[in-house]
Amino acid sequence: MNKNKTMPAAAHTENSTDTALLDVKDLKTYFLTDAGIVKAVDGVSFTLHEGETLGLVGESGSGKSVTNLSIMRLIPSPPGKIVGGEIVFEGQDILKLPEKELRKIRGNKVSMIFQDPMTSLNPFLKISTQMVETIMLHNKDVSKKEALERSIEMLKLVGIPSAEKRIFSYPHQFSGGMRQRVMIAMALSCNAKVLIADEPTTALDVTIQAQILELIKDLSVKLKTAVIIITHDLGVVAGMCDKVCVMYAGRIVEKADTDDLYASPSHPYTEGLIMSVPRMDVAHKNDRLFSIEGQPPNVIDLPPCCPFHPRCHKDMEVCRHAYPPTVGVGSGHEVSCWLYVDEAQRNLALEKALADEQHAAADAVQTNARKEAAK
Amino acid sequence: MTKYIIRRLLGIIPTLFIIVTLSFFIVRIAPGGPFDGERALPEVVKRNIEAKYHLDEPVIQQYGRYLFDVLRGDLGPSYKYKDHDVNYFIAASLPNSIVLGLISMMLALVFGISAGVIAAVKQNTWVDYTAMALAIVGISIPLFVISPIMQYVFAMKLKWFPTSGWFTSGGGWRSVVLPAIALSFSYFADVARLTRSSMLETLRSDYIRTAKAKGMRNSTIIFKHTMKGAMLPIVSYLGPAFAGILTGSVVVEQVFRVPGLGKFFVQSSFNRDYTLIIGVVIVYSVILVIMNFIVDIVYAQLDPRITYK
Ligand SMILES: Nc1ncnc2c1ncn2[C@@H]1O[C@H](COP(=O)(O)OP(=O)(O)OP(=O)(O)O)[C@@H](O)[C@H]1O
Ligand code: SF4
Ligand SMILES: [Mg+2]
Secondary structure (H helix, E strand, C coil): CHHHHHCCCCCCCCCCCCCCCEEEEEEEEEEEECCEEEEEEEEEEEEECCCCEEEEECCCCCCHHHHHHHHCCCCCCCCEEEEEEEEEECCEEHHHCCHHHHHHHECCCEEEECCCCCCCCCCCCCHHHHHHHHHHHHCCCCCHHHHHHHHHHHHHHCCCCCHHHHCCCCHHHCCHHHHHHHHHHHHHCCCCCEEEEECCCCCCCHHHHHHHHHHHHHHHHHCCCEEEEEECCHHHHHHHCCEEEEEECCEEEEEEEHHHHHHCCCCHHHHHHHHCCCCCCCCCHHHCCCCCCCCCCCCECCCCCCCCHHHCCCCCHHHHCCCCCEEEEECCEEEECHHHCCHHHHHHHHHHHHHHHHHHHHHHHHHHHHHHHHC | CHHHHHHHHHHHHHHHHHHHHHHHHHHHHCCCCCCCCCCCCCHHHHHHHHHHCCCCCCHHHHHHHHHHHHHCCCCCECCCCCCCEHHHHHHHHHHHHHHHHHHHHHHHHHHHHHHHHHHHHCCCCHHHHHHHHHHHHHHHCCHHHHHHHHHHHHHHHCCCCCCCCCHHHCCCCHHHHHHHHHHHHHHHHHHHHHHHHHHHHHHCCHHHHHHHHCCCCHHHHHHHHHHHHHCHHHHHHHHHHHHHHHHCCHHHHHHCCCCCCHHHHHHHHHCCCHHHHHHHHHHHHHHHHHHHHHHHHHHHHHCCCCCCC
C-alpha cells in the first residue's frame, strides 16, 4: 500500500458537533494472569463522531484489539477485566448497561469485523444461516426470504463470485480471504452506526483489499457510519481516515487529524512509523528503510516511565522515571512525550519522580527489615 | 457416502476375523479345559466327550471347523449346558442386555448432557460445583456398592420397585428402573464431565465471540452455536461407552437378576466353556464395531468439515 502514502485523506466531515457518537474516556482493561497484571489498555481516550473514520495504529500487542473488544464488552473474563473508564455511546455508558440493553447495541448499532477470519465464523453452520440470523435478529419485520436475498446481495457486494450458490456453503469451504469477506458482509448487513474493523484486510490480496476499503469508505459516506479501522498499514490510514490514534504499550501516544499527523508527526514513535513506510516520491539513502529498532515492552508490571524510552533516539533522564503528560501541539493534535513539555516542568517532574522512587525504595527496605525481624 | 459405508462394512470383516482367531487361541492357552472338574472323569468317558466335540483333533483342524461354523452363523454347542447351543443363550439373553444398556445410556445422555451444559453455563457457581461433585461420586462409587444400596433403599425399604426380576418374566416396567439407573450412574458422570469441559472450550472460541458480537441471546448462543460443536466429543465417547455398558452390566444383572448376557460372560470363563466364551466375545465385538461405525456416521453428519472419502 506504499503508493497510497501521498494520497489525500478522505474528505473531512464537517460535523464536529459537540456530542460525540462514541466517547471513550480513560479506558483501562487489564488481564490478571499468572505472570502478573497485563495492562493491555491503560487509560485510552478518544471520541468518534457520526460519519467519521478513525484509524488506530500501533505495533502488535499495543492493545488495539483489546480497546475495541472492550467497546463491545467482549473481553474474556476471567482473565480480563475492564477496571476503569467510561464508554459513552449515544449518551449511555456501555460499561454500565444490563445485558439486555447491551444486546440491542451489539451487532445492531455497533458491529465488528474480527481480526481472525479463519476462526471467527461458526464451522458448524452454513454461511446462509449465520448471515440470515444476523439480519433477522435486529430487524424483526424482515422475512427469512428477504434476509437471504439481502445476504446474497451483501456477499456480491464484497466480491464473492456466484454468491447465490456459495451462500449455502460451510465456512471451511471458503478460503481465508473469502471468509474475511463474509465477515465483512455480515458486519455491514446491519447498517450499524459504528463499524469496528480489526485489520479487516490482512488476509486479502492487494486488489481486493482496495475494493473492500473502498466499500467501507462508501458506506461511511452514504450511511454516515462511523468507522474505527485498526491497522498496521499507514497507507490505509492515509487513504481512509479522518483522524488517527497511535497506540503504544496500551496507551495512545499521539492523536491527530490524518493530514496533521503526516505533516508534523510529533511523537518519536510516530515519526519512526511514518519513516518506515516506503515512499515512491523520496529516494532512500542506501535504499534501506528506516525501522524502529528494539521490541515493544512487556506490558506486565511496567514501571512509571515512557514505555518507548529504550527505543527512543531523543530520550532524556525524565523519560526513564515518569510517564509523559498529554499535551496539545495543534488543534486536535495531542501527544504524550516529554519533548513537548517545557524544561522547567520537566525538571520538576524528574525531581518529584526521583524523590518518589527514593521513598518507595526506603519503604521497601523497611518492610523487608520488618519481615526479617518477624522471622 | 454409499461407497464410504460399503468400504467401512468391508473393513469390519478382517477385524472380526482377527478377533475370532485371537479369542479362539487365547482361551486354549489358559490352563485347564472344559471337562477338568473337581472329580477327575474316567479316562474313557473323557476321551468320548472330547471326541464328540472334536477336542481330540489337532488345534488347527478345530480352528478351521470353528471358522466354518461361525461363517454359517453357528457359534457351536455349549460344553457346559448340554441342552442348548451358544446361539440359543445369546438369542435369549442379548436382547435383555441391549434393552437395559439402551435405557441406561439414554438416562446417562439426557441427564449427563443437561448437567454438563448447566455446569458450563454456570461455571464456578454452586450449581457447577454440585453437578461436578455428583459426577465424581458417580465415577468413584463402584456398581457392586451402589446396586445393593439402591435395591435396599428403593425396593426393600420404600417398596417403590421390585427387588429383582425383569419385564419379560412378569416384572413389569418397574423392574427395569433400578438396574437401569444403577448402570447409568458412571456413564452419567462421564457424559456430564465431558459435556462441561467441551462446552467451556467451545464457549471460549472465536466464533462464539462473533455470535455475542451480533447481539444474540445467551440461550440462542448456547443451543444454536455452541451445542453442535460441543457434542462431538460425546459422540465419539458413545461407541466404546455402549460396548462398555453391555459388558459392564454383569454386576447389575447379578444383583437385580436380569436375564442378560453378562451372566454367561462370567460363568463361561469359570467353566472354560470355550465356545460360549468366544461366542460372547464375538457378540460384544460385533456390537463395538457396529457402534463405532454408527458413531463415525453420526460424527460426519454433525461436523461438516468431515467428508466421506
Ligand atoms: N485473553 C488474554 N489473556 C491475557 N492477555 C491478553 C489476552 N488478550 C490480550 N492480551 C494481551 O493484551 C495485550 C494487547 O493485545 P491486543 O490483542 O489488543 O494487541 P493488538 O494491538 O491488537 O495486536 P495485533 O496487532 O497483534 O492484533 C497483549 O500484550 C496481549 O498479550
Ligand atoms: S517521552 Fe522521552 S522517551 Fe518517550 S518518546 Fe518522548 S522523548 Fe522519547
Ligand atoms: Mg489485534
